[in-house]
Amino acid sequence: MTFETLDVPPQSVEVLRRSLDRGRLAHAWLLTGARLEPLTGLARALAAALMCQQPPRTGASxxxxxxxxxxxxxxxxxADEHPDVHWLRPESKMRQIRVEQLRGLMREFQMKSRAGGWKVAVLVGADRMxxxxxxxxxxxxxxxPPRSVLLLLSTEPDRxxxxxxxxxxxLDLGSEEGPVLDEAQRAWLAEFAQAAGAAEDDLMARYRLLERLLAELRNIKExxxxxxxxxSPLAHHRGGEDVEPELREQWEKELVAAVEGEYRHRRSRFxxxxxxxxxxxxxxTLDMPEPLWAVPELKEATRRVAARLSPEQARQNLEGFQETLRLLHTNIPEAFNLEVGLLNLHL
Ligand SMILES: [Zn+2]
Incomplete structure:
Protein backbone atom coordinates (compact mmCIF):
# COMPACT_ATOMS: atom_id res chain seq x y z
CA MET A 1 0.00 0.00 0.00
CA THR A 2 1.82 3.09 -1.26
CA PHE A 3 0.75 6.56 -2.41
CA GLU A 4 1.60 5.51 -5.97
CA THR A 5 -0.92 2.66 -6.05
CA LEU A 6 -3.83 4.59 -4.51
CA ASP A 7 -7.01 5.37 -6.36
CA VAL A 8 -7.64 8.81 -4.85
CA PRO A 9 -7.51 12.35 -6.28
CA PRO A 10 -3.80 13.08 -6.82
CA GLN A 11 -4.18 16.51 -5.14
CA SER A 12 -4.88 14.90 -1.77
CA VAL A 13 -1.71 12.81 -1.96
CA GLU A 14 0.13 15.93 -3.04
CA VAL A 15 -1.02 17.84 0.06
CA LEU A 16 0.23 15.08 2.37
CA ARG A 17 3.48 14.70 0.48
CA ARG A 18 4.28 18.39 0.51
CA SER A 19 3.62 18.49 4.24
CA LEU A 20 6.03 15.57 4.69
CA ASP A 21 8.56 17.20 2.42
CA ARG A 22 8.48 20.39 4.50
CA GLY A 23 8.49 18.51 7.80
CA ARG A 24 5.18 20.21 8.59
CA LEU A 25 2.94 17.24 9.01
CA ALA A 26 -0.07 18.37 11.06
CA HIS A 27 -0.80 16.36 14.21
CA ALA A 28 -4.40 15.78 13.28
CA TRP A 29 -6.04 15.38 9.90
CA LEU A 30 -9.67 15.02 9.07
CA LEU A 31 -9.98 13.03 5.84
CA THR A 32 -13.45 13.35 4.35
CA GLY A 33 -15.14 11.99 1.27
CA ALA A 34 -18.19 10.18 -0.03
CA ARG A 35 -16.90 6.66 0.73
CA LEU A 36 -14.72 5.24 3.51
CA GLU A 37 -12.55 2.93 1.33
CA PRO A 38 -10.48 5.64 -0.36
CA LEU A 39 -10.10 7.34 3.03
CA THR A 40 -8.80 4.17 4.68
CA GLY A 41 -6.49 3.65 1.70
CA LEU A 42 -4.98 7.09 2.07
CA ALA A 43 -4.62 6.68 5.85
CA ARG A 44 -2.90 3.33 5.38
CA ALA A 45 -0.54 4.73 2.74
CA LEU A 46 0.46 7.62 5.00
CA ALA A 47 0.99 5.24 7.92
CA ALA A 48 3.08 2.96 5.71
CA ALA A 49 5.24 5.87 4.55
CA LEU A 50 5.92 6.84 8.17
CA MET A 51 6.66 3.25 9.25
CA CYS A 52 8.54 2.02 6.17
CA GLN A 53 12.06 0.73 6.85
CA GLN A 54 13.39 1.59 3.41
CA PRO A 55 11.37 4.46 1.95
CA PRO A 56 12.16 4.96 -1.75
CA ARG A 57 12.22 8.75 -1.37
CA THR A 58 12.69 11.17 1.48
CA GLY A 59 11.92 14.86 1.48
CA ALA A 60 13.94 17.95 2.32
CA SER A 61 12.91 17.51 5.96
CA ALA A 79 -2.38 -6.13 7.24
CA ASP A 80 -3.44 -3.61 9.92
CA GLU A 81 -1.06 -5.35 12.32
CA HIS A 82 1.70 -2.82 12.82
CA PRO A 83 2.13 -2.18 16.58
CA ASP A 84 2.54 1.58 16.06
CA VAL A 85 -0.51 1.99 13.83
CA HIS A 86 -3.72 1.84 15.82
CA TRP A 87 -7.08 1.41 14.14
CA LEU A 88 -10.37 2.16 15.79
CA ARG A 89 -13.70 1.31 14.23
CA PRO A 90 -17.28 1.72 15.45
CA GLU A 91 -18.46 -1.31 17.39
CA SER A 92 -21.62 -2.42 19.14
CA LYS A 93 -25.06 -2.65 17.65
CA MET A 94 -25.33 1.11 17.54
CA ARG A 95 -22.21 1.32 15.37
CA GLN A 96 -20.73 3.78 17.81
CA ILE A 97 -17.20 4.48 18.94
CA ARG A 98 -17.51 4.14 22.70
CA VAL A 99 -15.48 5.89 25.37
CA GLU A 100 -13.93 2.60 26.62
CA GLN A 101 -12.63 1.83 23.13
CA LEU A 102 -11.24 5.29 22.82
CA ARG A 103 -9.53 5.28 26.22
CA GLY A 104 -7.82 1.99 25.35
CA LEU A 105 -6.55 3.41 22.10
CA MET A 106 -5.33 6.64 23.69
CA ARG A 107 -3.45 4.75 26.42
CA GLU A 108 -1.56 2.82 23.76
CA PHE A 109 -1.07 5.93 21.74
CA GLN A 110 0.53 7.86 24.63
CA MET A 111 3.13 5.10 25.14
CA LYS A 112 6.47 5.09 23.40
CA SER A 113 6.51 3.85 19.85
CA ARG A 114 7.38 0.15 19.63
CA ALA A 115 9.66 0.62 16.66
CA GLY A 116 11.18 3.85 17.96
CA GLY A 117 9.62 6.05 15.29
CA TRP A 118 6.23 7.50 14.51
CA LYS A 119 2.85 6.55 15.90
CA VAL A 120 -0.38 6.75 13.97
CA ALA A 121 -3.96 6.38 15.17
CA VAL A 122 -6.76 6.05 12.64
CA LEU A 123 -10.38 6.59 13.64
CA VAL A 124 -12.51 5.07 10.92
CA GLY A 125 -15.95 6.72 10.95
CA ALA A 126 -14.84 9.34 13.48
CA ASP A 127 -18.32 10.86 13.33
CA ARG A 128 -19.58 7.76 15.16
CA MET A 129 -17.89 8.83 18.41
CA PRO A 145 2.44 12.98 21.92
CA PRO A 146 5.48 13.96 19.84
CA ARG A 147 5.96 12.28 16.46
CA SER A 148 2.37 11.19 16.29
CA VAL A 149 -0.40 11.63 13.77
CA LEU A 150 -4.13 11.30 14.33
CA LEU A 151 -6.20 10.53 11.25
CA LEU A 152 -9.94 10.97 11.51
CA LEU A 153 -11.89 9.49 8.62
CA SER A 154 -15.44 10.58 8.05
CA THR A 155 -18.13 10.50 5.40
CA GLU A 156 -20.33 12.76 7.54
CA PRO A 157 -17.97 15.36 9.00
CA ASP A 158 -20.87 17.66 9.93
CA ARG A 159 -21.76 15.21 12.69
CA LEU A 171 -8.54 17.11 3.46
CA ASP A 172 -11.56 16.41 1.31
CA LEU A 173 -11.30 13.55 -1.18
CA GLY A 174 -14.83 13.97 -2.42
CA SER A 175 -15.67 16.79 -4.69
CA GLU A 176 -13.26 19.48 -3.59
CA GLU A 177 -16.16 21.90 -3.48
CA GLY A 178 -14.56 25.05 -2.32
CA PRO A 179 -16.51 27.79 -0.68
CA VAL A 180 -20.22 28.27 -1.29
CA LEU A 181 -20.23 31.96 -2.11
CA ASP A 182 -22.59 34.12 -4.05
CA GLU A 183 -21.35 36.91 -6.31
CA ALA A 184 -21.56 39.58 -3.62
CA GLN A 185 -19.60 37.50 -1.13
CA ARG A 186 -16.92 36.73 -3.68
CA ALA A 187 -16.61 40.41 -4.40
CA TRP A 188 -16.41 41.15 -0.69
CA LEU A 189 -13.73 38.52 -0.12
CA ALA A 190 -11.72 39.84 -3.06
CA GLU A 191 -11.74 43.35 -1.57
CA PHE A 192 -10.88 42.04 1.86
CA ALA A 193 -8.00 39.94 0.51
CA GLN A 194 -6.79 42.92 -1.47
CA ALA A 195 -6.75 45.08 1.65
CA ALA A 196 -5.14 42.35 3.77
CA GLY A 197 -2.47 41.77 1.13
CA ALA A 198 -1.55 45.47 0.96
CA ALA A 199 1.94 46.31 2.08
CA GLU A 200 1.21 48.34 5.22
CA ASP A 201 0.13 46.25 8.11
CA ASP A 202 -0.20 48.33 11.23
CA LEU A 203 -2.86 48.44 13.88
CA MET A 204 -4.90 50.97 11.93
CA ALA A 205 -4.93 48.74 8.86
CA ARG A 206 -5.98 45.84 11.03
CA TYR A 207 -8.89 47.79 12.48
CA ARG A 208 -9.96 48.82 9.00
CA LEU A 209 -10.09 45.12 8.11
CA LEU A 210 -12.15 44.45 11.21
CA GLU A 211 -14.54 47.26 10.28
CA ARG A 212 -15.00 45.73 6.79
CA LEU A 213 -15.81 42.41 8.36
CA LEU A 214 -18.26 43.78 10.91
CA ALA A 215 -19.96 45.96 8.28
CA GLU A 216 -20.58 42.94 6.07
CA LEU A 217 -21.98 40.98 9.02
CA ARG A 218 -24.36 43.88 9.74
CA ASN A 219 -25.45 43.75 6.09
CA ILE A 220 -26.11 40.04 6.34
CA LYS A 221 -28.14 40.45 9.52
CA GLU A 222 -30.17 43.29 8.04
CA SER A 232 -43.72 36.51 9.41
CA PRO A 233 -47.48 36.40 10.17
CA LEU A 234 -46.92 39.84 11.72
CA ALA A 235 -46.56 41.22 8.23
CA HIS A 236 -50.10 40.13 7.35
CA HIS A 237 -51.67 41.49 10.52
CA ARG A 238 -50.48 45.08 10.47
CA GLY A 239 -47.49 44.32 12.70
CA GLY A 240 -49.72 42.24 14.98
CA GLU A 241 -52.03 45.15 15.85
CA ASP A 242 -55.20 43.28 14.97
CA VAL A 243 -54.51 40.10 16.99
CA GLU A 244 -54.40 39.23 20.68
CA PRO A 245 -51.34 40.70 22.47
CA GLU A 246 -50.28 37.20 23.56
CA LEU A 247 -50.25 35.91 20.02
CA ARG A 248 -48.44 38.98 18.83
CA GLU A 249 -45.80 38.53 21.52
CA GLN A 250 -45.35 34.89 20.50
CA TRP A 251 -44.91 35.86 16.85
CA GLU A 252 -42.39 38.51 17.82
CA LYS A 253 -40.38 36.06 19.88
CA GLU A 254 -40.46 33.55 17.05
CA LEU A 255 -39.26 36.18 14.65
CA VAL A 256 -36.31 37.16 16.86
CA ALA A 257 -35.29 33.52 17.26
CA ALA A 258 -35.65 32.84 13.54
CA VAL A 259 -33.56 35.88 12.62
CA GLU A 260 -30.82 34.85 15.06
CA GLY A 261 -30.80 31.25 13.80
CA GLU A 262 -30.71 32.18 10.14
CA TYR A 263 -28.12 34.88 10.77
CA ARG A 264 -25.80 32.39 12.53
CA HIS A 265 -26.19 29.99 9.62
CA ARG A 266 -25.31 32.61 7.01
CA ARG A 267 -22.52 34.02 9.16
CA SER A 268 -20.86 30.57 9.31
CA ARG A 269 -21.10 30.21 5.56
CA PHE A 270 -19.67 33.66 5.06
CA THR A 285 3.48 28.78 1.78
CA LEU A 286 3.93 25.06 1.10
CA ASP A 287 4.30 25.81 -2.63
CA MET A 288 1.19 23.81 -3.50
CA PRO A 289 0.13 24.22 -7.12
CA GLU A 290 -2.66 26.73 -7.73
CA PRO A 291 -5.34 24.26 -8.88
CA LEU A 292 -5.47 23.10 -5.25
CA TRP A 293 -6.51 26.51 -4.05
CA ALA A 294 -10.16 27.05 -3.17
CA VAL A 295 -10.29 30.65 -4.40
CA PRO A 296 -7.75 30.80 -7.23
CA GLU A 297 -9.12 34.15 -8.41
CA LEU A 298 -7.49 35.72 -5.34
CA LYS A 299 -4.09 34.36 -6.29
CA GLU A 300 -2.25 37.67 -6.27
CA ALA A 301 -3.33 38.63 -2.77
CA THR A 302 -2.81 35.03 -1.63
CA ARG A 303 0.76 35.01 -2.94
CA ARG A 304 1.53 38.42 -1.48
CA VAL A 305 0.50 37.37 2.00
CA ALA A 306 2.08 33.91 1.69
CA ALA A 307 5.42 35.46 0.72
CA ARG A 308 5.52 37.25 4.08
CA LEU A 309 4.70 34.17 6.17
CA SER A 310 6.35 30.95 7.21
CA PRO A 311 4.26 27.77 6.77
CA GLU A 312 4.06 27.64 10.55
CA GLN A 313 2.56 31.14 10.78
CA ALA A 314 0.11 30.32 8.00
CA ARG A 315 -0.95 27.18 9.82
CA GLN A 316 -1.37 29.15 13.06
CA ASN A 317 -3.63 31.56 11.16
CA LEU A 318 -5.80 28.75 9.99
CA GLU A 319 -6.03 27.10 13.38
CA GLY A 320 -6.44 30.40 15.20
CA PHE A 321 -9.28 31.58 13.01
CA GLN A 322 -11.03 28.23 13.24
CA GLU A 323 -10.87 28.65 16.99
CA THR A 324 -12.42 32.11 16.59
CA LEU A 325 -15.29 30.54 14.64
CA ARG A 326 -15.70 27.93 17.34
CA LEU A 327 -15.95 30.67 19.99
CA LEU A 328 -18.80 32.27 18.03
CA HIS A 329 -20.93 29.44 19.40
CA THR A 330 -20.18 30.47 22.99
CA ASN A 331 -21.45 33.54 24.83
CA ILE A 332 -18.35 35.62 24.05
CA PRO A 333 -19.56 38.77 22.26
CA GLU A 334 -19.24 38.44 18.50
CA ALA A 335 -17.43 41.74 17.83
CA PHE A 336 -14.88 41.17 20.59
CA ASN A 337 -14.20 37.62 19.47
CA LEU A 338 -13.69 38.68 15.85
CA GLU A 339 -11.46 41.56 16.92
CA VAL A 340 -9.16 39.20 18.81
CA GLY A 341 -9.24 36.69 15.96
CA LEU A 342 -8.34 39.29 13.37
CA LEU A 343 -5.64 41.02 15.41
CA ASN A 344 -3.96 37.68 16.02
CA LEU A 345 -3.63 36.84 12.33
CA HIS A 346 -0.17 37.01 10.77
CA LEU A 347 -0.68 38.97 7.58
ZN1 LIG B 1 8.54 -0.36 3.37
Missing part, protein backbone atom coordinates in the same frame (compact mmCIF):
# COMPACT_ATOMS: atom_id res chain seq x y z
CA UNK A 62 14.20 13.94 6.10
CA UNK A 63 10.68 12.53 6.35
CA UNK A 64 9.76 9.75 3.92
CA UNK A 65 7.62 10.70 0.92
CA UNK A 66 6.29 7.22 0.25
CA UNK A 67 6.49 3.61 1.41
CA UNK A 68 8.35 0.83 -0.38
CA UNK A 69 5.38 -1.50 -0.01
CA UNK A 70 7.60 -4.53 0.50
CA UNK A 71 9.52 -4.33 3.77
CA UNK A 72 8.31 -6.04 6.95
CA UNK A 73 6.90 -2.78 8.33
CA UNK A 74 4.98 -2.05 5.14
CA UNK A 75 3.51 -5.55 5.16
CA UNK A 76 2.42 -5.17 8.78
CA UNK A 77 0.74 -1.84 8.00
CA UNK A 78 -1.04 -3.36 4.99
CA UNK A 130 -20.54 9.28 21.04
CA UNK A 131 -20.41 12.40 23.21
CA UNK A 132 -18.35 10.76 26.00
CA UNK A 133 -15.85 9.38 23.55
CA UNK A 134 -15.55 12.72 21.76
CA UNK A 135 -14.82 14.53 25.01
CA UNK A 136 -12.22 11.96 26.03
CA UNK A 137 -10.67 12.28 22.61
CA UNK A 138 -10.37 16.08 22.79
CA UNK A 139 -7.64 15.83 25.41
CA UNK A 140 -5.39 13.79 23.13
CA UNK A 141 -6.20 16.10 20.26
CA UNK A 142 -5.07 19.09 22.31
CA UNK A 143 -1.88 17.50 23.60
CA UNK A 144 -0.76 14.89 21.10
CA UNK A 160 -18.42 15.75 14.40
CA UNK A 161 -18.18 18.17 17.30
CA UNK A 162 -17.09 21.59 16.12
CA UNK A 163 -14.32 21.51 18.78
CA UNK A 164 -12.90 18.40 17.12
CA UNK A 165 -13.35 19.57 13.54
CA UNK A 166 -11.66 22.88 14.20
CA UNK A 167 -8.54 21.20 15.58
CA UNK A 168 -7.92 19.06 12.50
CA UNK A 169 -6.66 19.97 9.10
CA UNK A 170 -9.32 18.89 6.67
CA UNK A 223 -30.93 41.22 4.97
CA UNK A 224 -32.02 38.26 7.07
CA UNK A 225 -34.25 40.49 9.18
CA UNK A 226 -35.95 41.98 6.14
CA UNK A 227 -36.55 38.60 4.56
CA UNK A 228 -37.95 37.00 7.70
CA UNK A 229 -40.05 40.00 8.69
CA UNK A 230 -41.74 39.84 5.31
CA UNK A 231 -42.45 36.13 5.84
CA UNK A 271 -16.81 33.27 7.55
CA UNK A 272 -16.00 29.84 6.13
CA UNK A 273 -14.97 31.70 3.00
CA UNK A 274 -12.29 33.48 5.01
CA UNK A 275 -11.11 30.14 6.35
CA UNK A 276 -10.83 28.84 2.80
CA UNK A 277 -8.70 31.81 1.92
CA UNK A 278 -6.45 31.31 4.96
CA UNK A 279 -6.13 27.69 3.89
CA UNK A 280 -5.06 28.83 0.40
CA UNK A 281 -2.41 31.05 1.98
CA UNK A 282 -1.14 28.08 3.96
CA UNK A 283 -1.04 25.89 0.83
CA UNK A 284 0.81 28.68 -0.96
Missing amino acids: GLPLDACGQCAACRLVA NANAANAFLKTLEEP LLETIRSRCLR QVREELEAA LDALVWWLRDIWLA
